[in-house]
Amino acid sequence: MDPGKFLLFAVGGLSLAAYLFIVTAGLSLVFGALRVINMAHGSLYMIAAFVTVVVANQIGVAAGFFVGLLVAILAAGAVGAVIEVIVLRRVYNQEHLVQLLGTYAVALIISGLVRLIWGANYRTMPEPSLFSGTISLFGYSYARYNLFMIAAALVIGAAVYLMLYRTGLGRNIRAAVADSQLLSTTGVNVKLLFTTVFVIGAWLAGLGGVIVAPSQAVGSTMDSDILVLAFAISVIGGLGSIVGSLVGSLIVGEVISFGLANPATNAFALAFVFLIMVAVLTVRPWGLFGTPETQ
Template sequence: MSGGTLLVQVLSGLSLAAILFIVSSGMTLVFGTMRVINMTHGSFYMFGAYLLAITFDKFDQHLVGFVGAFLLSALVVLVLGIIIEFVVLRRLYKGEHLLQLLATWALMLIFEQLALDVWGSATVTPPSPASLSGTMTLGAASIPVFYVFLILFAALIFVALWIFNNRMGIGRLLRAAVEDHELLSTIGVNVRRLYTVAFAVGAFLAALGGALIAPEISVGPGIDLSILVESFVVAVVGGLGNINGAVIGAIIIGLAQSFGATYIPNMAEASIYFVMVVVLIVRPRGLFGREEF
């Protein structure tokens, strides 16, 4: 393999990793704070992609319009996440975790049917901004500009999450809730409000990932389940509840998908599960997982 081809493969894997990180970081944030495995996470991703396809037509179809469209799409889904947490999950926190799992699974099925009723079974692919189309030359490699954009944007999201978790009061409270939410409630902190914030941020990140990747995929039925499985694998490999783990897990799974699709195309989909099994054999809690997870 030439150096240029290798670079393209690596960047392709990292662009996949960028989306997987953005989506799985939302899942791992919700689990770490609330101990809820949110099955509607894939639905939020799907709605983000569909809403981008709708809203981008209303904006100036350049980079600024694209940024405005995907942020608006993610904010709409954030509101949906708040409603779901308030109406459904808030009534189940004191119940068995299985009830929460079943409730979010039922919502996922409802949202999947809703998407079919509203948008139909045909797939759509919204256009990408002209400034993100085409390729750029790096050495002997010709690299899609959109790959670079995704990688840089995911890095920006990581920095924003780090600042949110370590420099903002609400982020510190969320980290405290991960450690001991019962103790936090005894000192007067509204833990349920923290849960609402965590779930809303998780929904926002899932929708953001869907909106960002929409111009590069066929948006249609089934993308919710596929991203749900992939983001869960990333979260498990990295360690459920750990944002740093989501970064490393996403990179590992993204590269496994990229190289697997090239060298073992018949086993490409299975390659990510093979990686997960190997990691869990060596470290059952994931690479950065804490013992309680």
């Protein structure tokens, strides 16, 4: 493979990884802090994508994307807060299966409501002009929007990392992960902390929906489209680890991109992802960057 083609497929893999990371970062944060596998994460991402498309198509893409960004993140955060208060607070002490079923029920309800409100038709919007256009390298074209997605993924990853390891909120979140009861004895309102974490997770899901909206069809199935790969990434990287999500996304993105590029491996490109997942589960069940559950 010549360097031009190698770069083409490497950047293709990075684009896919960026998309996957943007969507899974919030999922990982929520599991890391609250130990809840949030099956409704994709629903929040879908709501934000719909809001962005509707706003952008209503007031024009130039301003619409940024107004949509604000409205969509607020909407995702509000819905997230409602889910946390009404459903999650009642299942924190239950086993994971109950939590899965509870959040899955929420996902089904939101999916139905989305179809009622926005219909079954797919909606699309153009890319905002700031990020549209292409650049050419070694004879191949690259979408600026894909490069923007890669940059956005890096910024989101860095912001979440800094929030967790350089702020008081992050210190409280990490303390809650270690022992939430002990943390409550220090005067920290753990209930409010959990709601805050879930809302941040919802914002991240919303941000993912906003960023993805101009690059694909926005429809009522986009919540579940991402689920299988998102969980594969979480297992490989370690559920709960932001660094793990980033590395897991990179592995999955590049394996798929180069796997599909090669005729000899094309038919098995997706299978490789799950082979890696099985290998990680066998050797290190808590993932490459995760930590074993103590309870």
